[in-house]
Amino acid sequence: MNRRLKNVHWATMRLLLGSVGRLSEGIGIGYRHGFDSGSMLDYVYVNQARGRLGVGRLIDRVYLNAIGWRAIRARRELLKDILRQEITDRAGAIGEPDTSGAAGAVGAVGPTGAAGAEAESGARGAAEPTDPRSSEPGSAGPEPIGNETIGAETVRTENSRSHRQGGSLGRAVPAGSAGRPGPTGPRGSRSAGRARPVAILDVASGPGRYLQDVVEEFASGTVRVECRDLDRAGLAQGERRARERGLTGITYSPGDALDPRPGDPAPDVIVVSGLYELLLDDSVIAASIARLRNMLAPGGVLVFTTQTRHPQLEFIAHVLPNRDGALWVMKCRSVEQAERWATDAGFTRVASRRESVGLFTVTTARN
Template identity: 30%
Template structure:
């Protein structure tokens, strides 16, 4: 990450006046090597107590929130405001991003750049965001679980009012038929704010971006629905500011989001008569006073991240799993539906290779995952292959294949990091399945490895893995053993000490956090400071009920009932074992994550 402009300049705020103090102009390099523009206002007191990241509305840019630097009056904080990809002075097609998830990852890159460049800890960061920026911030805190000090969301655009009936469905259909296109916003400035200076500056600002790409608009809806429904996964203090007379977005999802927040340090303020530009309204001194008090209180005390490491016993995902394990009356509508669904799967297994593999070995087995990784529809006749193709295209399996790509990317990154630091490269995978993903990653890496130890509890997987090792000619460095990934003492005795340990697709299958603690503790005892751990998680899945009601597990053919772990829960368990998270990837649907942590 580099800064292309270190000079200072004054920055006009939304009212045409300069913000107090000079703003530095910088660029940072995001995850796909794109350089995004941002402004920085150093703490006017000289020494910054923390950093406040300002995120602008959709269609706008960082200069539109510059006025908050002076109006908040928090002189002992540094402020940062980016121009999001495709907006303001940042590059890219106006109003476009590869996906909403890519923009969320941009935000993760931005905050990590601030931390690395200016020496803050994640606990020193607060985010103030408005409209689409507020959805970005909420999604980042939900999906990446950064332990920031505070989150302030103003009029989050969880549900945009399109006014045209069935507009969302029409946009989706047109995108499928014709590909991506752009939708122009015709919202007039007078419906955003009562402040005449803000109205004039909006209408005359050459950096305002009217169009928004259809993929981003649709992703915005999908992501917002997921985050609102699962807001209990957000474990940082949060303040919500709602404009009472908002013409642009709906109120109901904002209230539902607030109701679902689990942290006891949460606030909701409904601002009567305010239009959508909450922080640029004529009477904005009211919400700004709320923000100033909230941020001051949060930084006056120790970080207050909510501890969710006992969520397996008392958390909402435990309640969800309990509901999924409760049977329906066989003669009820739902009971009859799922009985017929299971019958159809048994019939499909007669001609679909993938469904037959899942029914025989468990849909969560290493054999099924290996079949999904290969992604080659097979079956009896054209009908069997068509059914198998539909099976392989299920959103969960698409997420699994994206997880494999993320695993390979991060394995290569970790090996390069170890090699660059002059360390040995002894790799341990404690539940490798058939080992295809790790062996593929080893084959693709240009790093010479010292050893690769693969383990799995299933003899079937061990035999299949040894065959893959032989096929790739890796017998000189790789070996496969049958072992229990939850035997902490066995893991602690691993020789040689692993420089890179991998846990993929395992912890998600077991609800009990005690098992996870034993496994992580064993790895921590085996690994030296500076060693790296790659771990996966499943914080969300849109087909949990179908999986629980229709699919079977590798454990004796019982129902495959999953208890989700929020990313915060998984990260806190890893941190408690003595690791510090340094990287994360997540698929565009928010289903599977792959993270890297360093042994402290």
């Protein structure tokens, strides 16, 4: 297809999506807030087709089944598995199941609680476009990368040696068992082996739906999560949802992921999910990873995501608007590049795992 025909093709697709496509609830959210926004991701996570005039729901189901959104949901599940394992390892042995109700539910999260008064109106993804420095994670069965098998194919990366080193996040775990709570896992009472909760910081969390799911699985006091984002609407959305779920182990506050303030206490785990995929300048990502390493508590781990490929990259770049109203241009990187950022920043144990759809990897980096 020559250049002129391609331009006509993309213009036609923009016209159709911006008119008939808006009968789909999801596509409508994309045009209102940006297809890369926290609102959009939150809708994708719920994965319930909605639309107008009957045909709108059908369009919405096709939209939600797009490979990119399926991979986003798979990425979220892999992240949850990794965090469950990290919390369980750090919190020590867990006793009998908690029978006191929803874990972490000791009252409600107020709009001016630990998140700070500023977070009263803050949260990504609910009512207004978000900043490019904001993002949130996404399904089943994480697949290891390195000297491990992905389906029938073996993939080797330059840091595959890390899979043979210690640390639960550096080990490849069979799908369905990685970080899965066992009889002594989440929803139990904490042992006395740890003086404080496991501290997790997500620097570009949006509403943090997946983080709330993780907090809810553990006994009160086991884990404390801080969600930061530049989009106050998304933060407010997450805070309202946490209050409705009765969760007090999670707080929300405004923050710039690329210029983060130190955590108090220093976080055991820092998460960066769905942000680096939106940045086109590799040097900005490298600087971010180095900065976050200095914020970790001793023995802490950085968890970040990378998009390694996307078959609809050209379509997205010519048709879908981002949160700023410009066309949504993304840049894919190899897992080798992602791991090199981590080792260049000073991390010595680096490992990556691919979500089941195969578009994203989740890299864990520790000293």
